[in-house]
Amino acid sequence: MHPDPSPEFFHECSKIAAANDAQKRMRPKPGTLGALLQFYFETEHFQNRAATTQRDYRLSADYLHPIKDTPVSSITTPLIAGIHDKASTKMGWRRANILLVFISQVFKYNIPHGNISRNFATGVIPKPRPKNAPARNRAWSYEEVQAMLEASAPEMRGALALIHCTGLDPTDALGLRRDQVAGDVIWRDRDKTKVGAAVPIGDTLRAELQRMPEHDALTVLASSSGRSWTYDGFQSSFQRLKKKLEAKGAIKPGLTPKGLRHTMATWLREAGRSERDISDLLAQKSPAMGLHYSKDADLARKNRATIEVWEEENKRRAEIVKPTKKSVKP
Structure with missing residues (x-):
């Protein structure tokens, strides 16, 4: 005969039943907006x-x-x-437009499954950007780049330097794996567009990477814990550093990590590089290659010339700043 279940057994059973009931209560009611949202979050498109x-x-x-x-x-x-x-009134025009895009995507992916008849967000007009709104993700000045790098902890400095010297989107830079660096070329699809990028590593970035503390993370970058950066963790650390330097007057308001990507594009345009060359380097409009591409060196070779122009532009800006520094009296 099997022994009677213990009181602990019944207690555990009641806990499991309560958890299942709670989970059922958390599930949205069928035929509601909440159910549409839940359905979309479970699609491959969202994932x-x-x-x-x-x-x-x-x-x-x-x-x-x-x-x-x-x-x-x-x-x-x-x-x-x-x-x-x-x-728009509560969160601002930009967040409201993101909300509108999200609702539109939810409706779009629910329609084929008969969950809603049509996309009711289609006819809603996005909010215009206010005329007096500051530019988002503006380019950094050379002085601002140096101020941020010099004030950063080693892990943050490495992250900012990687974005600055490659033009990678911050999320792409934070997620860059070691196996996506072959020799002195970064082979990385952009998370947002899935367009393939081949970014040569120049002398400036090579020197910055050598300064980084050693770690065991699978990614090139890691936080002070030795683990891969999370986007939220990186942003929190960046915001604390930015506010500190803004208070000191070392940088002007409005710096964002993504602004470093625009900085590379701006500097290359000012150095005379063509829009196509910049697009190829930043993986904006070039044909999608995917991570399965043959790694034929053509794009990397072409982009190396663009990186060399950026290196020269970086040096030129450094030379412009030097006389100013020398003239400052203690």
């Missing part, structure tokens, strides 16, 4: 989006949470327009 896009969409869903029980039958274009207007 394949860049980490920053996923984060933006999750934040948008959090904003919609108070109205998650809205019946699908009640959803209309005027309703979505009203949600968009209210979000």
Whole structure:
């Protein structure tokens, strides 16, 4: 005969049952806005989006949470327009437009499955960028680059230097794996567009990478814990450093990590490099190669010439700054 179950056994069973009930209660009601959101989050389309896009969409869903029980039958274009207007007042025009894009994607991927009849976000007009709004992700000056690098902890300095010297998007730079660096070339698909990039490592970046502390992470970059950076962790550290230097007057307001990507494009344009050359280096408009490409050296060789121009431009700007530094009296 089997012994009677112990009180502990029944206690564990009740805990499991309570957890299952809680999970059922957390599931959105069928035929509601919440159910549409849940369906979209389970699609491959959402799972394949860049980490920053996923984060933006999750934040948008959090904003919609108070109205998650809205019946699908009640959803209309005027309703979505009203949600968009209210979000613009509460969160600003940019976050409101991200919310609108998110809602549109949710509807788009629910339509084929019969969960909603049409995309009610299509007719809603995005909010215009205010005329007096500061430029987003503006280019950094040479002095600002140096101020941030010199004030950074080694791990942050390595991250900023990698973005600055390659033009990689911050999310791509943070996720760059060691096996995506072959010799002195970075082979990396952009997370956002899946366009292939072949970025040669120049002398400036090589010197910066040698300064970085050793770590065992699979990625080229790592935080002070020795583990791969998370985007939120990197942003938090960057914001603390930025506020500190802004307070000292060492940098002007408005710096963002992505601005370093625009910095490379700006410097290369000012150095006379063509738009196509810049696009090839930054993987903006060149044909998608994918990580399965043959690594034929043509693109890397072409981009090496562009990196050499950037290196010369970096040196030129350094020479312009030097006389100013020498003239400062203690």
